[in-house]
Amino acid sequence: MTATAPETAAMSRALELALRGPRAGVNPQVGCVLLDPDGRVLAEGWHRGAGTAHAEVDALSRLADPAAAAGATAVVTLEPCNHHGRTGPCSEALIAAGVSRVLYAVPDPGVASAGGGERMRAAGLDVESGLLRDEAEEAIRPWLTALRLGRPFVTVKWASSLDGRAAAADGSSRWITGPAARDDVHRRRGEHDAIVVGTGTVLADDPALTARSGDGLLEHQPIPVVIGTTPVPVDAAVRHHPHPLRVHATHDLGAVLASLFDDGVRSVFVEGGPTLASAFLRAGLVDEVVAYLAPTLLGGPITALGDLDVSTIDEQRRLRFTSVDLVGDDVRLVARPLASDTDPSARDGRTSPATISTSSGVTAATDSTTTTKEL
Structure with missing residues (x-):
């Protein structure tokens, strides 16, 4: 895949953020960093456990100006989800916010939650997967294995x-x-x-x-x-x-x-x-x-x-x-x-x-x- 130096640095940061979330529980640890078109960090987020905002939504909520998401890049450790659970699909949240590019490290193995990448591509977003995949696989290995x-x-x-x-x-x-x-x-x-x-x-x-x-x-x-x-x-x-x-x-x-x-x-x-x-x-x-x-x-x-x-x-x-x-x-x-x-x-x-x-x-x-x- 193609990724810029700021995008790679953002994924490393997203992995650090992911590990702030609870290791135990039904949901995975996920981190997200939003970048502006010049590669500068706009906002960061991570998942704090079942029932709380997912990492992507958490990052969007921390934007000083919600309009800044238009044209931004979302760097996420796990493929944005594509299902309705306690919260709505992160794929749709990114689309609605106007994000233009999404990079994620690991595809979501969940039967119900997978498919966010394809959903965003269908909406016209530039979506790539695999950035720092080995590091992300190691970070959430127990959840992925389960x-x-x-x-x-x-x-x-x-x-x-x-x-x-x-x-x-x-x-x-x-x-x-x-x-x-x-x-x-x-x-x-x-x-x-x-x-x-x-x-x-x-x-x-x-x-x-x-x-x-x-x-x-x-x-x-x-x-x-x-x-x-x-x-x-x-x-x-x-x-x-x-x-x-x-x-x-x-x-x-x-x-x-x-x-x-x-x-x-x-x-x-x-x-x-x-x-x-x-x-x-x-x-x-x-x-x-x-x-x-x-x-x-x-x-x-x-x-x-x-x-x-x-x-x-x-x-x-x-x-x-x-x-x-x-x-x-x-x-x-x-x-x-x-x-x-x-x-x-x-x-x-x-x-x-x-x-x-x-x-x-x-x-x-x-x-x-x-x-x-x-x-």
Whole structure:
């Protein structure tokens, strides 16, 4: 595509603005910069969450003179929407304002919301896509992945000793990592729509499943989700969560994710111990792994992961590191599976067969995830 230096700089700025919006939620983070014909910035905007003005409308509303939009260029991180939700179509707002040129980074993957580019072209606007697309894809990767796969973006987290143990031989695990790593986990919880554990974790640890800081609860709280057939005790800490507890009395992970997606959940943080983490990984339902490695040794049988259906080195589950950082005294490793983010056949639990090892050692192959293990 063709873009001027001011337009490229405006897209970089729009990406910065987009990240000011909430990471969690059904809507994407979007930023917009309006330029005059000489490339000077007229106004900026970003989306502040469901029910608020979209980035394009926010930017238009900040013009000192609304007439200045005539002949302007709109630089937007995501294709302007083309549907009526809580707000009207941004494509029509830009057309009505008199904008003459629109550049966006990433096409909207939404079935209902896509088509804004074509709508604006049909109205005579000069529309181009792809400016800083790689950077924009990375910025809103969880939301894009969820829309493309039709299920929430899945982050699996664990903490382990240097020798890969999730707990000591007696099952005790508090605390393997230090306070800085635990604070980092709470921040990441607050960036997801839901936090998922199994009933085994609820019974063993009685977690609150909240996102906290030293000052108390964070503003955004993930929805607590428990998977498994064992009843959650009536006095469990998770029942006092700010959001109602969701219990899925099943081991069908694909069905759980489908239900959550249908209810507007676009990202989940899986923090349920070795059994649940391994089940998600075996099923190919993981988009990102966040592992905290503590400088300590435990030995013993309780490893951070269980069986992954890897019987030979050729079947190993390869990942790619995206960051390696010191967090206090611990190391935080963030990695992604090598399968394409946009290939539903690679990780979509609704359509891809998944095999799960049962407690008897027999392998069950189904259209989604089933197991007799207690999660």
